[in-house]
Amino acid sequence: MKVKLHIWRQNGPNDKGKMVDYNLDNVSSDMSFLEMLDILNEDLILKGEEPVVFEHDCREGICGSCGLVINGKPHGPESGTTTCQLHMRKFKDGDDIFVEPFRSKAFSIVKDLMVDRSAYDRIQQSGGFISANVGSAPDANAIPIAKNIADLAMDAAACIGCGACAAACPNGSAMLFVAAKSSQLNLLPQGQPEKNKRVRAMINQMEKEGFGGCSNYYECEAACPKNISVRFIAKMNRDYFVAVVKEGTKV
Amino acid sequence: MFKYLNHVVISKFVMAITGIILILFITGHALGNLQIFLGKEALNKYAAFLQGLGEFLWIERIGLLVAALLHIITSIYLKLYNYNARPDKYVVKRYIKAKLNSRTMIWTGLMIAAFVIYHLLHFTVGSIQPENYKYKEIYTQNAYSVEYNANATSLSSQDNDNDANIGVNKILYERHDVYKMVVLGFKNPYISIFYIVAVILLGFHISHAVQSFFQTLGWNSPKYFTWIEKLSVAYGYFIAIAFLIVPLSILLGIIGSNV
Ligand code: HEM
Ligand code: FES
Numbered sequence: 001m002k003v004k005l006h007i008w009r010q011n012g013p014n015d016k017g018k019m020v021d022y023n024l025d026n027v028s029s030d031m032s033f034l035e036m037l038d039i040l041n042e043d044l045i046l047k048g049e050e051p052v053v054f055e056h057d058c059r060e061g062i063c064g065s066c067g068l069v070i071n072g073k074p075h076g077p078e079s080g081t082t083t084c085q086l087h088m089r090k091f092k093d094g095d096d097i098f099v100e101p102f103r104s105k106a107f108s109i110v111k112d113l114m115v116d117r118s119a120y121d122r123i124q125q126s127g128g129f130i131s132a133n134v135g136s137a138p139d140a141n142a143i144p145i146a147k148n149i150a151d152l153a154m155d156a157a158a159c160i161g162c163g164a165c166a167a168a169c170p171n172g173s174a175m176l177f178v179a180a181k182s183s184q185l186n187l188l189p190q191g192q193p194e195k196n197k198r199v200r201a202m203i204n205q206m207e208k209e210g211f212g213g214c215s216n217y218y219e220c221e222a223a224c225p226k227n228i229s230v231r232f233i234a235k236m237n238r239d240y241f242v243a244v245v246k247e248g249t250k251v
Numbered sequence: 252m253f254k255y256l257n258h259v260v261i262s263k264f265v266m267a268i269t270g271i272i273l274i275l276f277i278t279g280h281a282l283g284n285l286q287i288f289l290g291k292e293a294l295n296k297y298a299a300f301l302q303g304l305g306e307f308l309w310i311e312r313i314g315l316l317v318a319a320l321l322h323i324i325t326s327i328y329l330k331l332y333n334y335n336a337r338p339d340k341y342v343v344k345r346y347i348k349a350k351l352n353s354r355t356m357i358w359t360g361l362m363i364a365a366f367v368i369y370h371l372l373h374f375t376v377g378s379i380q381p382e383n384y385k386y387k388e389i390y391t392q393n394a395y396s397v398e399y400n401a402n403a404t405s406l407s408s409q410d411n412d413n414d415a416n417i418g419v420n421k422i423l424y425e426r427h428d429v430y431k432m433v434v435l436g437f438k439n440p441y442i443s444i445f446y447i448v449a450v451i452l453l454g455f456h457i458s459h460a461v462q463s464f465f466q467t468l469g470w471n472s473p474k475y476f477t478w479i480e481k482l483s484v485a486y487g488y489f490i491a492i493a494f495l496i497v498p499l500s501i502l503l504g505i506i507g508s509n510v
């Protein structure tokens with residue numbers, strides 16, 4: 001199949017950047033989206049041009065590094081799928097495909113389609129953990145956890161931190177990420193002792209990084225490759241409300 | 252006091268709490284207005300009752316004013332803050348779940364604010380159509396008269412209670428003729444249509460706002476939330492229709508044709 005690519009090219013964080021058009025004639029419908037970009041890059045290298053920089057690692061939908069905005073949607077047209085798991089059969093022969101980097105003030109563009117998502121790491125480091133003395137592994141069922149709670153915590157833990165939520169949000173807000181990462185622990189007994197501190201610290205860091213606030217557009221949920229629900233944002237808001245009433249806003 | 256604006260999630264709580272106060276008021280207001288369909292006596296009695304609340308009326312007014320100002324200030328601040336959090340726009344952007352009502356909250360909100368100022372000047376202060384605002388209903392001893400009776404003396408000039416005022420034409424009670432003011436006001440099609448457009452915008456704002464309130468304050472359980480979302484849209488329709496049916500009925504001559 002043939003596709004017409006329109007790809008965002010930008011030399012560095014301070015370059016202005018623009019869309020550049022490329023035609024690819026020999027695309028197999030069985031290729032993944034990233035394989036299609038690999039073919040493009042091989043062509044570019046053979047022609048002596050700079051290849052398109054994009055981030056990827058596992059190519060099996062678990063590392064979260066392959067985020068691209070494809071035709072106006074983070075991770076492309078297929079819901080619940082990362083870019084690396086998207087296949088060219090989801091496009092038609094002769095399609096125009098627009099590829100842009102994830103955009104939010106807190107994600108600066110490194111080059112072309114690659115953005116710096118370390119803001120998410122810093123949010124995680126600010127409170128997305130439990131402080132436990134590590135000894136030998138505890139007994140498997142020493143702490144009973146109800147099945148529905150365990151399932152819910154697992155749903156939150158499905159977050160791969162790819163940044164699609166902030167990229168999809170008209171406010172560039174990271175609320176869905178922060179909600180998933182705080183809820184996965186706040187739901188469980190092990191997370192209780194640091195619950196208030198955790199949610200305050202993570203939201204504080206989110207604000208510091210320059211992410212916007214939530215206007216309940218629910219675009220994040222629609223874009224999330226792991227289908228994480230906005231009800232975790234509601235849960236985080238509730239946790240935060242309680243935490244601020246009890247402990248104030250100072251971290 | 253405005254330190255909370257430095258915290259986006261707390262600002263959002265302020266939006267939700269002030270918003271629900273406004274919604275509760277709007278609901279009461281819409282239901283109160285519908286008494287116009289019960290006729291002049293019901294509406295004017297209700298209006299006089301509200302006026303007679305004295306300090307409670309002022310407590311309510313100040314409470315509403317504070318809620319409205321906080322709601323507006325916070326929304327403008329959040330909008331600017333959020334706008335700056337996504338400085339670079341996409342060349343192609345498709346929305347999946349963000350519907351038009353959620354993306355236009357600030358614009359419908361600001362238009363509602365402009366309308367509310369007009370509305371207060373129109374019906375509360377009376378400076379937009381003073382000729383319709385001045386009517387009073389008079390109760391004299393012998394009968395209830397609709398028009399101002401030339402022989403009657405107004406309440407204020409009765410203080411000295413001289414003999415001339417004693418008789419069938421003595422005014423026992425007078426009250427603002429809200430019914431007449433509203434009917435005459437809405438017989439002007441420009442004003443009616445302006446009101447109708449404004450309350451449709453209000454309904455649109457509310458269709459996103461109700462479920463947003465629940466989500467923001469953390470009441471989102473999968474069991475109820477689809478119903479809350481439906482309720483939100485239904486509530487928007489309800490508020491818009493409850494308000495617009497009054498100017499529409501007057502415009503069509505269904506009520507008030509006797510005024
Ligand atoms: C007067 C001018 C108004 C403005 C400028 C305004 C603006 C806004 C904006 C921008 C939001 C979204 C907040 C955000 O995305 O963070 C919002 C939400 C809301 N508005 Fe208004 N609005 C106005 C009037 C009203 C009125 C009259 C009502 C009630 C009838 C109302 C009820 C609500 C509610 C309940 C919310 C949801 C709160 C939440 O985010 O959870 N608003 N408003
Ligand atoms: S490359 Fe790891 S999730 Fe796509």
